[in-house]
Every structure is written in C-alpha cells, then in structure tokens.
Amino acid sequence: MRTPSRRRPRATLAAAAAGTLLAPLLSGCWAGAGGTGSGGDAINVLMVNNPQMTELQKLTAAHFTKETGIKVNFTVLPENDVRDKISQDFANQAGQYDVATLSNYEIPIYARNGWLHEMNPYVAKDPAYDEQDVLQPMRESLTGDDGKLYGQPFYGESSFLMYRKDVFAAKGLTMPAHPTWRQVADLAAKADGARPGMRGICLRGLPGWGEVMAPLTTVVNTFGGTWFDKDWKARLDSPAFREATEFYVGLVREHGESGAAQSGFAECLNNMTQGKVAMWYDATSAAGLLEADDSPVKGKLGYAPAPVERTRSSGWLYTWAWGIQQASRNPDKAWKFVSWASGKGYERLVGETSGWSDVPAGKRASTYTNAAYRASAAAFQEMTREAIENSRPNDPGVQPRPAPGIQFVGIPEFTDLGTKVSQEISSAIAGRQSTDSALKKSQALAERISEEYEGR
Template sequence: MRGTKRQRILVRGMALLTGLVAVPAAAADRVTLTVGTVNNADMVRMQALTPDYEASHPGVRLHWVVLEENTLRQRLTTDIATGSGQFDVMTIGAYETPLWGQRHWLSPLDKLPAGYGLDDLFPNVRAQLTADGHLYALPFYAEASITYYRKDLFRARGLQMPAAPSWQQIRDFADQLNDPAHGVYGICLRGKAGWGENMAIIGSMVNAFGGRYFDMQWQPQFDTPPWHQAVRFYRDLLRKDGPPGVSANGFNESLALFAAGKCAQWVDASVAGGVLTDPKQSQVAASVGFARAPHAVTDRGSSWQYIWSLAVPVSSRQQAAATEFIAWATSREYRDLVASRYGLAASPPGTRLSTYRNPAYMQQVPFAKVTLDSLLAVDPVKPTLLPVPYKGIQFATIPEFQAIGSLVGREISGVLAGRGQVDEVLHVSQQAVRRTMRRAGYDRAAVQPASGAP
C-alpha cells in the first residue's frame, strides 16, 4: 500500500507539471492588471472601489502600486523608457502624455466604447492628451490652482478676500494672520523639490510676475528680473509666514496642514476642495473659502492646469483589459458611483462638461464655480505674458523639462532650507539649463510655434 500511494502522488505531481491536470477555467482566464498611481485622495478612493470593478469584471484582478508623486514619476519614466512592462495602467499627466505618445510608448485610444462620451470632455483637457491626432490618455481629474482661505480667521480680523487676489494682497493677509503661538501660519505653499511639486507653484508665480521658462529662441530665462522677483517673494513669504520645515512639504503635506487648521491661506490644486470640505477629513470644513489663484503684473499663467490621466503603455500584455479599466475609471458612471458613495464634492473634477451642467453639483459643491472659472480661463497654448515657443503653464512640454524642472526645484528648495541665495541659485540654474539646451540642439533649432507639439 505504501508504494502504491507513493506512485499515485508521483503521477499526480507529474500531471500538474505537464498540464495534464485541468486548471479551473476561471483561474486560467483571470487577468491581473498592475496599476501605478499617485497617493492623492482621489486615486486612493479609486483603489478603494476595486471590489466594485472586480465584481462587474470577474475575470480581472487589480494590483495597485501607490506611490508618492516624485517616486511614481521616476518609476513610471524608467518603466516606459525601458519597455520593461511592469505596469498595465499608468497615472500620468499632460506633460508626459503627448511626449510619450509621439514616441509610441503609449497605446492610442482610438476605439473607446460608444457610450464613453468623448464630446463630454473639456476641449482643452482632451487637446492636451492628444498628439498626432490620437488620444493617448483618458483624464481622471483636471485641476487649476486656486486660493483656499479660512473664512473664520478673515472674519475675526475684519479682512475680505477678493474674488481674484494679487500676490501682494496674499502676503498682506499672511502677515496679519500669521499666529505661530496658536499653531496657525499665514500661508502654506509647496516647498518640496520636484518639477511637479514646488515648481508647480513657482512656475505659476513666475508667470504672474511676467516671466517665462524660455524666450522664442529657446534661451533660458531663469536669470531674469521676473524670476528673481518671484523667487525672492516666494522665499520671503514662506520664511516669514510659512510653517516650519516647509522645504519638505509637497501637495499632500500642505493639504494635511490646512485640513488640520494650521494654515490661514493655501494656494494649490483645486482638487483639494473635496477633502477640505469633508468634515470626516477636515477640521475646518465649515470655514473654507475659495478664490482665484493670485496674480501680479499679469493673470496670464498665474493659475496652473494639470490633468492626472490614465494611460496604457504599449509594453502591457493586457491591452484590451487595461483599456477597458481606464475607460471605466474615467467614465460618467464612475463619477456617479463616487458621488453616490462619497458625496457630490468627491466627484472627480475638471474633466467632464456634464459635471458642471448639473445644477445640484454647482449648488452643493462650494468650490465648483471657482474651479470651473479657473479651468475655462487657463490657456496652455498662450501661457505667459510674453510669447513662448512651448506649450504648458507650470511646465514646458519638451523632453528635457523633467530634468530641468527637477534641477531648478532642488536649488530653490535649498534656498528655503537656508542653503544658498536667490541670485546665486538662479544664476547657477541658468548656466546649467543653457548647457542642457545646447546639448539637445535647441540653439540650432528653428523656433516652433506654441500651437504645435514640441
């Protein structure tokens, strides 16, 4: 009997190895999609709805890789450039999408379901995710930058926030409201280094002060008066009226500070309104006010626009399933699911016209109008006071910008931390960026119109 049992075990093991034992069809056909996304509240909410998607798609399992913004960008850039195929779905923005699409790193989305509603997308959102006539990503949410402020603190001091404040007014308010002894700081802004972190606010501030990244001959403009004025203003404002350790604060850290009642004002992404007005997540939900992003010598480019989107890399082995998932996650049905589960204010904002044509949304969501007005006002094709050869507001849509923005962002973050002076770091940045542009051949390139893809 012992030998017979051993033989049966051996035969069964060999059958498993050679595929002679049948595997249940459901397990054999199951697809695992690896989704790389950022740890922002809306994406974490999307992850929380995994059971809903898997219930309606029983052959699909979602595997999430949720990372801090800078880390996510590094991982995705490495993966897409090497074609290693670690991700089936990537969360990227309006910067990467046209560049990666033109390089054929992303799958074109030319065959979406009829009911998806492409015509319902904001035209300027759809345009930024299109290259060479193909849509390469679907918008999950779009944001402008707006001003958040504490209405209770303003009221107590007899202050009135204008609908469209200037940066000088923001600084005056910060001076009057800064109260570190009671744990309230006059202003919170991003200080963490990164082309998508501190450079988002710095780039839009420079625009407001009349500056730009490059002139029409692709010459860097970092060592010019508007850059010096804007960065000094930024440094002085945060050193005097900002929270301690601000050079380590990005979007999520600043959001947490404001939600905890630590900031009298905050200029950042309009998408944060859903968190700040939720009493379950914000201690100041009942007292948050909203205004347009500050201007200075101009309002052109003073508010940024960013589109967090979902794309399918060509290296994914699950093209059909990945495309079906991103169509669901950016659909009207997903938006309505979020609203029913978490409330209207949690709906992914800024992408669909129908969201803002809904009277209930406009009446019940306090930041809806300022977000809509800001999104309609931004123009990535004409982003600055003076003409530029690039598209983009807080970034320039050229392959070199990721390295350029990261370099300059590190230098300016260092200034906040007490390392270096503004004039010095901007001069150093100018020289470094000039070398980068020369190596890339921009000094020999014909000037490209901003309306065309760089």
C-alpha cells in the first residue's frame, strides 16, 4: 500500500501538468512571445492544418474581415507542431495568439490551469450564436471543472462501424442494427477472403495515444474495463481490461489488415477505399471521404453504431474547437471570430460556396435538419449524429471514472502514458510479445500515475 507521504501536493501537481504539456518543447530555448502580437483591429489565430481549417482560412478575408473589419493573421501547422506551439504560448500566457484550435482533451486541462478565457458571458450576449444548438456532448466536453464554457467546436466526430454492403450481400451476411463486438468478430471471420486479398476488418495498430489507443480504449470501456478506477488505482491488469485487449489484438491478428502494427487512420482509409478490407471501425469523419465523388467505394458502404458488449453505446467523442487565450489582448474580437467560425452562418457559407459535403459538421443540431446537408450526406449523416449524441464523455463505462474522456483519460500525463502503452500494444499486435507481457508493462507505467493522483 502506498503511503500518503508519496503523494505530491496539489501545487506540485499543477506545475507537473504544465510541465507535461510543455515537455516536447524543453529541448530547445524559448525567448518569449517573439514576433508581433495581436492588437488594434487584428487577431492572431493558431490552428491545425486540417482541410476544414485551410478552407476557413481561404474564406476569412472576403467574409469575416469584410463584415467586421477585423483582420485575422493565421499560423497553420501540422497537428504535432501546432500542439507544441499552442502549449508553449498558452502555458506561458505569452499572448502572441488570441485563438487556437484545441481538442476536448486539452480544453478542460487548460481551463484548470487558468490559460483560457471563459465564454459564458459572450454566449449570453450573443443569442444569434445559439449555444443550445450545439450538441450536448460537445458542450459538456468543452466545459471546465467549474461548469463554465471554455471552448466552441468547429467540427466534431464520434466512431462507428463501416462495412461493404455488396460484399456482405454476396456472402449472405447481415449486419445487426446494434452489433456487439462478438458479432463483429464472427462477421470478420466470414468476410475474410470474400474477395482475393480482402481481410475481414481494419483496426488501428499504429503506436500513438490518438492512434491504436483510441479505438482500443472504446473496446475496453464496453468490455467493462477502465484505465483508472474512481480512486485513481491503475486497472490495466484487471480481467476486463485484459479481456478487451486480448480480443482486440486477436481480432486484428487473425482477420485484420496486412501490416496492422503500422496501420493508423490513414492506412485503414486506404485499405477500405482500395477494397482490401470488408469492415472498418473508426472515426465518423471517415465517411465523408469514403462517400466522396471520386471514391471507388462511394455508395457501396453501410454504417452501424460502434459495437458494444456491456454498455449502451461505445463511440468516442472528439472535436477540434476554438479556445481564447486568457492573456489575449483582444478577447472581444477573438470571440467575434470564434462565433463566426463556429456559427450557423459559416456552415451555410461553406455549403453554398464549396459544397455541403465540405461543411464542418458534427457540432450543431441544425446541421442535421438542413435539407441540403442531409441530401449530400444521406448515407451517413443520421448515424453520425446518433453516434455523437449517444457518446458519454463523463460516463463511458460501467464504473465511475476519476477524469472525463472516452478514448482518453483527461489528465495531462495521458499523452505520455497513452503513447508508451500504445507501443506495448502495437508490439503485441506485431507478434513481438504476448498481450499479457504488454499489459504487465503497461500496468507498471500506469501505477506511476496512480502514485501522483491517489487521494486527490
């Protein structure tokens, strides 16, 4: 039994939180904000280089700036780079960037550390923004421990099961309306080899807390497992966590894609597009790519809810959202940008100028009642909405949790812990070690976090 004397005090833990988020940056020197900060009629926005964001960048000057007179200076970087730069600027409250793209993993942590501007007063004064139109799971995931809003979603996603309807029909297979993982495993075995070189299912095996650990953790949840119990005791060696991991590793090894240990979202997308797999469990955002006009599998796919075992639902919840830095020199102008970029009007603008399939969906109820969007995304829009609305970020399993999160644990240390555990799991998928060995090592890693948090 660990004694209280081994627990770190709250002040030390807060410092550790900032240190963990800044860890990738400590190998170099940082000399303050540098460059030119925002001011006057300009704001600085730091964002990830996803297609939806680059489309926003193209539309901003001709629409937002023209309407408001507020110039927006964008810095656009790949995901890993942008996370590092955001943590650097926000943790130091340097104020170089007014707004940044943050996920529902970071926002509660940043809010806890006082790095973000509360948004409730802006929402109250801006009824046209219609906060109640934002899907409830999104609102909850962007709320701090104090019950206040600290982010607004730009687009959101959950996870579901995608499958080849034509392959299932040819093999006489039927996808249940609400499949269990056991049923999925049986279908994967029967679909294996349905066509030359085709495997039954694609599941991520690539190391990374946001790669293999995202889908695997949803399986762990619905099998009855958890990373930590309500008292912060590490539970990676529990029977339920072990059963779920052995199931996942066994399924992908027996009926999964070739090179599974090196396969992430991009690789599974390619496998599905190229007809190399009959099923794929992953992000709902993949459907828009699979149903694109130039996709060879457009119209051939069916969609089912994330498979379950012991829970009603198991889909994850993720959003790229906007956060306003507490040290922003222009928070009012920053809110005007956020409310425009996440508002109903922006969705209409994208639909009318770029096409409704490009709308950053997954965040507003009104999107799913829009006739033009429903027609464009008919194959998957209803299933996507249901997946998001049925997600339970504060109650994803069968037991109370000490921190929010479905496919992650909402603590700063999870980026490092999840990555290290993912390397062990990926090694098991590759056949370099047993699942039992991988979990023993993973439990030891998680127990170090337990020592820091127990008794809080």
